[in-house]
Amino acid sequence: MAAAMLELRWPQNVDGISLDPEPDWSIEDLVSELYALEIKINSTYMVPLPLTKARSQDLSASNSNGRTTTSTSPFVMRVTEDNMDGIDSEYEEVHDLNSVLPNRFNFDELYFSDDCCDNSDDELSIDGVVSGLLELSREHELKVKEKIRKHISTLEMEMESEAEKSASALIRVEKYIKERCEMDGKLDAQYLRNIAEALEKHLTLVRRDFELRSQIEERNMRIDASNNEDARRKKKLQEERAKQEAKKAALEPQSRTSNEAAARELASESALNLDRQRLQRKLKQLGEETQALRLSSKENFGKYEIQIGKVITKITLANVTTKADELFEIFNDPQCPKCISSAAYAKKIIANCGRPDNSPFAQAYTIVLVTSKFPQVMDPILAELHTACIYTVPKHRDEKLESADDYLEKLERVMKLYGALVQTEIKGVENAHGLKEGWAWLARFVKAPLPNFANKYTAAALIVFLEMAGFSLYKKYKIQFRKLLNTVSDYFLKALKEQGDSELNPYMAKIKSDIVGETFLCEPKGRLPVKSLLSNNCIPV
Structure with a gap:
């Protein structure tokens, strides 16, 4: 007997992976397949079998929802014949239905044999099979549903859990983002502050640099203008000289001599003015340089000015060398620019003239020592002297002065320092403004135009100058000095007398006494730091 085997209509495996039938097959599908199997078996054996009973009823299966479903994919039954020649042999075993039916159904082996067909006329009850299949399907469906419910519960x-973890992670992320934003905001604010501070510092430096450059440009423009003015004056002076020389050839010898004297006087006056202007420019330039340095540098230059002032106030005839060394240290300090120290020394030395314990000869001695080491300091000192007292350059001034008593007192103090300066002589040290300049001062004084020049201020300046420098000038110039004094007596005293002012009488008496009494032959008290052998002794005529 040929064995019948049920197989799926789909391939057994795809790419080496076994396939299970659909888990929701219906009983109707199975019955249809059994019916088809019955027909094929009957047609093969040519013997009617009990299974040839026509389908007396239409079976249907209910799904889990209680609805009847009809499968659209019935079983495919394939009947294989093995040894069709032995069809008359007795009952052969039918293949195990476990290899035919899907894994979801587990039937015992089902045999179809001739003996069964021959010995029993009873029809194989399809209803029992269907009931068993329905029960098995229901049990399997319940098990599948329970597994699904458990799996769904586990998944839920x-x-x-994953939702909670995600929510917690999201909260942490949001917190981190918030903290990070706050930190970024703080960093941005700090960065902006740093940029603002750096920008402010840069702008401050730019402003300072601009101001410094502007001051330097203005100073250069003033210097250029002054130089141009000097050049024009020199050119004008040369033209005047040329005119005078042209006139000399046409004049008589006496007129020629008079003109020459006038020309020399004019040239001397012009040279004096030019020198005074030069010193004033020097002083102004020095002031501008110091101001520019103060603006562009953070260094405290005021401490050097204080040190210089303290040294100057302590200078006496007994310590001039020591104090000069202290001044040298300040001037040599690399932290203190020379323009700062020069300007401070010039101002302090003039301001110290008003102190009651000030020694003009001691101050003059230190001035000579300092200027011998630092020659650039002399011009600021002379400029400050000329600013404090115009009569350090013998020139009459018509502008209104400060109160007479105050100005006379200031004049005497400054002239004492100036007279002490020009007569100071130190062995081995050159005085840049020594006796030669003192002689020039006295000569210009004598040649000054009268009578406007003759007044109590010029008289006071002459008295103080002769008191401080007369001794040294006489030592060097002898007879020429006496001649100058005679000229003063003949012309200057006469001009003072012609003023008819009783206030001038004390000044005239003092000048006449000094000239006639020859007080210039005696060395002034405190002239030298070290006691001189000539002190209190008269110089032989």
Whole structure:
């Protein structure tokens, strides 16, 4: 007997992976397949079998929802014949239905044999099979549903856990983002503050540099203008000289001599003015340089000015060398620019003239020592002297002065320092403004135009100058000095007398006494730091 085997209509495996039938097959599908198997078996054996009973009823299966479903994918039954020649042999075993039916159904082996066909006329009850199949399907469906419910419950719990983890992670991320934003905001604010501070510092430096450059440009423009003015004056002076020389050839010898004297006087006056202007420019330039340095540098230059002032106030005849060394240290300090120290020394030395314990000869001695080491300091000192007292350059001034008593007192103090300066002589040290300049001062004084020049201020300046420098000038110039004094007596005293002012009488008496009494032959008290052998002794005529 040929064995019948049920197989799926789909391939057994795809790419080496076994396929299970659909888990929701219906009983109707199975019955249809059994019916088809019955027909094929009957046609093969040519013997009617009990299974040839026509389908007396239409079976249907209910799904889990209680609805009847009809499968659209019935079983495919394939009947294989093995040894069709032995069809008359007795009952052969039918293949195990476990290899035919899907894994979801587990039937015992089902045999179809001739003996069964011959010995029993009873029809194989399809209803029993269907009932068994329905029961098995229901049990399997319940088991599948329970597994699904458990799997869904597990998935729900895992999803809730994952949702909680996600929510917690999201909260942490949001917190981190918030903290990071706050930190970024703080960093941005700090960065902006740093930029603002750096920008402010840069702008401050730019402003300072601009101001410094502007001051330097203005100073250069003033210097250029002054130089141009000097050049024009020199050119004008040369033209005047040329005119005078042209006139000399046409004049008589006496007129020629008079003109020459006038020309020399004019040239001397012009040279004096030019020198005074030069010193004033020097002083102004020095002031501008010091101001520019103060603006562009953070260094405290005021401490050097204080040190210089303290040294100057302590200078006496007994310590001039020591104090000069202290001044040298300040001037040599690399932290203190020379323009700062020069300007401070010039101002302090003039301001110290008003102190009652000030020694003009001691101050003059230190001035000579300092200027011998630092020659650039002399011009600021002379400029400050000329600013404090115009009569350090013998020139009459018509502008209104300060109160007479105050100005006379200031004049005497400054002239004492100036007279002490020009007569100071130190062995081995050159005085840049020594006796030669003192002689020039006295000569210009004598040649000054009268009578406007003759007044109590010029008289006071002459008295102080002769008191401080007369001794040294006489030592060097002898007879020429006496001649100058005679000229003063003949012309200057006469001009003072012609003023008819009783206030001038004391000044005239003092000048006449000094000239006639020859007080210039005696060395002034405190002239030298070291006691001189000539002190209190008269110089032989």
